[in-house]
Amino acid sequence: MKMYFHFGDEKYVLFQHWHAESPGAMLGACCAIFCLAVLYEGLKEFRTQLKLDPPGSTSESPVRPDSEFRSLLVDGADSRFISSISSCRHLVQTALHMLQAILSYCLMLVFMTFNLWLCLALVLGLGAGYFVFGWSRDTPEGNDAQQCQ
Template sequence: MEHMNHGMAHGMDGTERHHHDVDDVDACGASHHHAMVFHTGVCQEILFNGWLTTNALELFGSAVAIFLAGILYEGLKYYREALHARATTATADSRVNITKNECGQNGNCSGTAIVKYSMLSSGHIVQTLLHVIQSTASYILMLVFMTYNVWLCIALVLGLAVGYFFFGWRKNTVVDVTEHCQ
């Protein structure tokens, strides 16, 4: 006869103890089910064990930090594009190659020049490092949203909106091909 264990663990003294796979007790003492639903709770663990809010003031401070992170994220995206645009005007730099046949038959690029960095050029290395930072920031902000805390989600969305308002009007393109979470 096969014995099946349905959520029971046997202690060393032979007694049965219940354990929960998805229920947990947070630092505020509340037992809750980890479901993917939006909530407005104040007690919130954010990203790692050390970032825990236990009252409304701590949650508000965390929301402000997340709001600012959203603005900085949009600024980083603009900065990467601005560096790329600056490289298109740096034709004197031998490490950047802009060819006329990529700009049209008349040789007139009219703002559509294609920049080709060499693999080991400083411009490509800087863009690679900024890409790593942008990718990491993008996934961290996604994980913040996945706390499903309404206040943190609103703070993040508002931060991204304000960041786009500050930086988006200066962009040369509307579609962002470097966006990681869309």
């Protein structure tokens, strides 16, 4: 394995059966990596939106004050703590967190191949994913999106 950035051909991409030996196979691998990076950004934004706006919530903040959370841990018998940690929403967030972690480590391993084509596809995919999914973070609520001048 080459431990420096290069444009060379790779034998494998992440898995033994994912070969990128020809230019067409490398193009296909780059497209797949691009899509995985876009998916990663979409998943990250989806988890953020689930955390900020839980279904059926009011305008109050879903985050508990630190002192209230500590008292729940100390008491240990509070049913709100038990019901919130075992809620369906928390289980879905946990599963999505594990999926996001697996995807992020796979993308890190792709970058660690040091193949510049794959690295470029990964960075462009992350940028495109942020462009598509991350726009809501850049605009304050209630204001129209500002255009570049």
